[in-house]
Amino acid sequence: MNALAAGFTFEVRLLRRSFDEMMVLVTAPLMTLIFLSITEHAGRTDLAPYAVLAPALIALWTIALFTSGEIIERERQNGSLEPLVATPVAIGGVITGQILAVTLLSLVGFAESWLAAWAVFGIVVPIVHPTAFAAALVATAFAMAGTASVMSSVFVLSRSVRAYQNSLSYPFFVLGGVMVPVALLPEWIEPLSRVVFLSWSADVLRDSLTPEPVTSLVARLGVILALGATGFLVGLVLLRRAVDRLRRTGTIGFA
Amino acid sequence: MPRHLLAPLRIIRYSAANAWADMWVMFTPASWTFGYLSRLLTQVIFFALIGVLLDSPDLVRFLFIGNAVVFMAFEAFISVATTTWERRQGTLPLLVAAPLPLWPVFVGRSVQWLPTGLLSSSAALFVLGPVFGVTWRLPQAFAVFGALVVIGASMYCMALVFGALVLAATEMRNVVYNVATTVMMMICGVMVPLTFWPHWVGAVANAVPLTHGLAAIRTLAESPAVGPVAREVVTDLMVALGIGAVWLIAAAVLLERLAGLGRRSGSIDFAA
């Protein structure tokens, strides 16, 4: 617990001084305007919730990919990875705390999206089912952090995977049904989509913004949480592998 | 060829060779194809699919073309970031101290992104096109390719101005690139026609060569034969080139000014 808190506090302090990492939060409201312009131009004000959610989820994932995903690599380059390994507190806890801080901060993207919609288009997207929305948001953040922990470990274990870091964004936005729901995509994509927590999150969040009651809320939240937990598990296993490798060979990654 | 024109061209050529070498340090053919290119193609797919959500095949085609073409502009704008490499590598003072003007170096420094941009946009338009209901006859395809070249060249000139501005504050290079490209996506007719936005936004968009180049390509896409629309297309492309030329002159002036300012204030250092 100490490790989590320490990592969290540390990361919050660091992020305050590193504007660069949160640059996605500068372009996020612009993306909201882009999505809204498409839906408004087509006269589909009913799709405003879609247009407001998509950029928020995109921001969440992008920040995870480029900030959370680089946490361990950052420690390595800073020369503080080995000293961290040498401390009695579990390194997995610290890294997780840091990832949680980044993830929570990236939720600001949601607020920005709503604000941009109101400021430029005068559209206020009502949160029809606030409890469902809040619960879905929390579950989504948890799942994002879990996925980020996988990213963080993988990127430090394998330089060649890291070369593809840039291309791990839009494919997941398509698979995740971030703007266009999975139901509208070709059938063969569905199995792939359902493994990506974004697809469940996007659906539940969208449902909580529409008048109809949200179906199977608990079950769907359960899936999101389960996917997130799997992410954490895999991430921590990979982190242990990375540290083991560091101790055995003196370097942490494969080429 | 007149002497004072030869020297800059030669400089551009060498600078470009430097740039090409730099690029292959960052990418291998494999990582470019499966990393970079695949991400671009998925981005096009992502936006084109919104037309499916809105149940409009026309919109699918509109979004597809806009997003495929805009990559040419994105690639040209990467030069905003790479221009700063001269400063960050510490070669800037050496260049300033050299007898020949500075601007040809910067013109050539980032051209490696142009052929790759051409490749990406073409791959998107011609390979993915049929999937989204956009097909091309050969004459159309050639014309489109030419239009892409025009867009690339003219947007590159615009990017040089931004690159010059960013030289003074290199830590802003990523923000400038991201904001500029996102705004481009928003207002230049990529996602919605210019008429959607207020008048003043349209005016700003018209100062961006992409807007005109994209309009030309959309015209070509609508008409199966090139002949009838040739005049309209050529006009749009000429406008794009003209605007690009204005940006280029602005860039050259700005760069020389900055070099002069830097010499006076002592801000040109060996490492940023």
Add this chain to the structure above:
Amino acid sequence: MRMAEDAVEVRRLRRVFRGRRKSPGVAALDSVDLVIPAGEVHGLLGPNGAGKTTLCKILATVLLPTSGHASVGGHDVVRETAAVRRIIGIVFGGERGLYTRLTARQNLEFWAAMYGLRGRTLRLRVDAMLSQIGLTERADDRVEGFSRGMKQRLHLARGLIGDPQVVLLDEPTTGMDPVAAREFRTLVGELRDDGRTVLLTTHDMAEAEAVCDRVTLIDNGRLLATERPAALSSWISTYSRVDARDVPAERVPQLICELRDIPGVAGVRAIQPSGIRVETDVADAAPQVIRHLLDSGINSVATSTPDLEEVYLHIIGERGLRVSR
């Protein structure tokens, strides 16, 4: 605070680093035996690449041994990793490892938390540490603005923040100016007074001599000998070099003969453009050489202490120690 066991025990420790291809690899440490009793300040002296950092990393549990055994405070570094980590503190040399965008205090608070401290105890310890290294005034300034010496001190604080019983200092004075280096020696003395065990690695003989209770020499992954510091200072005075410059060309051969006759002179030769170099191998022979030169009217005379490599050559030769198996 004294431990019953030996603070550090190393037996037949071996660490091999594999090369890229199927090459046999490099033995950074080759069958090392070392015992450091609790409360001792032990120096590990050797040139770059000798294996000092590798040994520190193994003791810090950051690196696994290839074979052999190492324990800290009675706990095996491989099997009882957590126990070892609770009682050691490690300071790697160099500038990396600090979070430059954070303040000194924030850095220390983070590392204090990494050693299990929290709440009031954490804050008090950080304050005390800052005071001990003399950074209290700059505590809330960002590290990126710190001088080299200040960063070095902060490194030290970071290594000590967990109140370790065994402190590993890996070339801690690299890049320090002489004043800072002297202050550092005082600090090591304070550590000894606290009852802590210190392993200090260095390539500077003078430093090892000034600070350590005993010094072990290491080269190419092998321990050569363990000595009292006095031995080091005797080497320094034994193996000296005297350089004479601006010697008139016609006098050089005569002077060389005369110098060779002085007892304790190991070798004399002419060096370009107009100098003579004398090497001694007996303690206090250098002053005699200098006197002879001055008496002969040569005023441009300089002495230098031998560097580590030269000393190694001498003692290896003298003791017939084999360098490779």
